[in-house]
Amino acid sequence: MMPDLxxxxxxxxxxxxxxxxxxxxxILLTLRRNAAVKRALDEIEARRDAARAAPxxxxxxxxxxx
Amino acid sequence: MSIWEYANPVxxxxxxxxxxxxVTGLAVLALGAGLVWGFFFTPDDFRQGSTVKIIxxxxxxxxxxxxxxxxxxxxxxxxxxxxxxxxVLAAKAAAPVGATMTAIALITGxxxxxxxxxxxxxxxxxxxxxxxxxxxxxGYMALWAAIENPDTAADxxxxxxxxxxxxxVISRYAINFWNQGLHQGASLSLDKEExxxxxxWQPLVISLAGFFFLxxxxxxxxxxxxxxxRRLMALKxxxxxx
Numbered sequence: 277m278m279p280d281l282x283x284x285x286x287x288x289x290x291x292x293x294x295x296x297x298x299x300x301x302x303i304l305l306t307l308r309r310n311a312a313v314k315r316a317l318d319e320i321e322a323r324r325d326a327a328r329a330a331p332x333x334x335x336x337x338x339x340x341x342x
Numbered sequence: 343m344s345i346w347e348y349a350n351p352v353x354x355x356x357x358x359x360x361x362x363x364x365v366t367g368l369a370v371l372a373l374g375a376g377l378v379w380g381f382f383f384t385p386d387d388f389r390q391g392s393t394v395k396i397i398x399x400x401x402x403x404x405x406x407x408x409x410x411x412x413x414x415x416x417x418x419x420x421x422x423x424x425x426x427x428x429x430v431l432a433a434k435a436a437a438p439v440g441a442t443m444t445a446i447a448l449i450t451g452x453x454x455x456x457x458x459x460x461x462x463x464x465x466x467x468x469x470x471x472x473x474x475x476x477x478x479x480x481g482y483m484a485l486w487a488a489i490e491n492p493d494t495a496a497d498x499x500x501x502x503x504x505x506x507x508x509x510x511v512i513s514r515y516a517i518n519f520w521n522q523g524l525h526q527g528a529s530l531s532l533d534k535e536e537x538x539x540x541x542x543w544q545p546l547v548i549s550l551a552g553f554f555f556l557x558x559x560x561x562x563x564x565x566x567x568x569x570x571x572r573r574l575m576a577l578k579x580x581x582x583x584x
Contacts, residue, residue, distance in 0.1 A: 279382055281392040287457050288395050291450040292381065295399040298449075299556070302442045306560055310567040317574045324577065 349426035351569045358562045366559045373552030376402075379545035387542075396454045397538070398546060402553035404447035404472070410440035410557060411475065411503070411510040414482075418500035428569065430496040433503065434486055435564035439557055441479035448472060471513035478506035492572065 281288050347353055380398030387394035414433040421430035451469065452462045463469065482502055489495035538546065 277382070279392070279395075281395075282386075284392045284457055287453050288392050291396045291453040292399060294449045294453070295403065295446050298442050298446050302439065302560065305438075306563055306567075310563055313567050313570045313574060317570050317577075320574060320577045320581070323581075 346424070346426070349424070349428050351428055351573075354428050355566060355569060358566055362559065362562050365555055365562060369552060369555035369559045371552075372548055372555055376545050376547075376549030376552045380549055384541060384545060390458060393454055393457055394542065396450050397542060398549045400447060400450040400454060401546060402550045403443045403450065405550060406553050406557055407440055407444040407447050407472070407475065408510050408513055410436050410443060411479075411506060414440065414503050415507045415510075418503040421496055422500050427496075427572070428565070430500065431568040431572065432561065432565045434496075434499070435568050436557075436561055437479055437483050437486075439560050439564070441476065441483065443553075443557075444472065444476040444479055448476060468513060471509050474509045475506065475513050478502070478509060482506065492575075 377398060381395055384395065386392045414436050417429045417433040417436075420426055421433070448469075451472075455464070456462050482499055485499050485502055486495050489498065
């Protein structure tokens with residue numbers, strides 16, 4: 277299946293290898309950062325929603341000492 | 343309906359969520375078909391031997407490197423004129439993709455140059471302009487990272503993008519301007535006479551489409567990330583003030 281690349285095999289394979297490696301790294305880093313930012317945003321939004329849903333007296337005095 | 347409606351982050355997030363699976367599917371199909379066809383099912387060139395197979399990664403990456411900068415220029419100008427945040431965030435999101443494409447073009451060009459020209463590198467107008475374009479990409483990303491205020495960063499990076507456009511144009515037309523150096527003319531042209539032979543041209547065009555859709559898919563994901571990151575920053579600031 278592998279084509280016969282002759283004496284240029286090293287050049288062709290290294291060019292293709294570098295390309296695929298760089299593209300794979302770019303895709304991986306893009307997806308990783310996307311997931312990390314989405315997770316952080318979900319957390320902060322959940323915290324904000326919980327604070328909004330809390331009863332007003334708890335919100336005014338979070339330590340319950342009023 | 344106006345195109346400016348997509349400058350609304352909520353509208354952009356909704357529309358891009360619908361588009362993303364389709365664009366990703368097209369990228370996988372075109373990239374898979376073009377690269378497999380190019381690598382496994384094309385003959386050697388009578389002069390360049392099997393090194394001609396490098397064309398399927400070198401030409402699409404070089405084409406995208408220049409066009410991504412052009413896209414960044416347009417979206418940066420939209421920011422400067424109309425102050426649409428999604429627009430400048432799209433430019434920011436595109437930069438790492440453009441830098442990677444430029445790096446691929448430089449590396450594969452050097453690896454192709456060694457057996458064909460007898461040298462890894464030559465200070466040829468097109469090669470030099472491409473190296474400078476790569477440095478502009480790095481500078482653009484570094485400037486975004488160095489400035490804390492997002493609007494100031496957007497303003498300054500937009501100006502840098504405008505200046506760097508000179509090198510994007512030079513890297514595309516250097517051969518026509520100076521008519522010297524080792525690098526050959528364009529492999530793809532609207533003039534059929536100037537194109538590479540059909541047996542190489544067909545998989546090359548499909549690879550090019552694959553690289554384009556891959557860029558589009560990455561651009562959508564990365565712009566969505568930037569919009570979320572901007573909202574995250576705003577909510578954190580609000581939490582600190584509360």
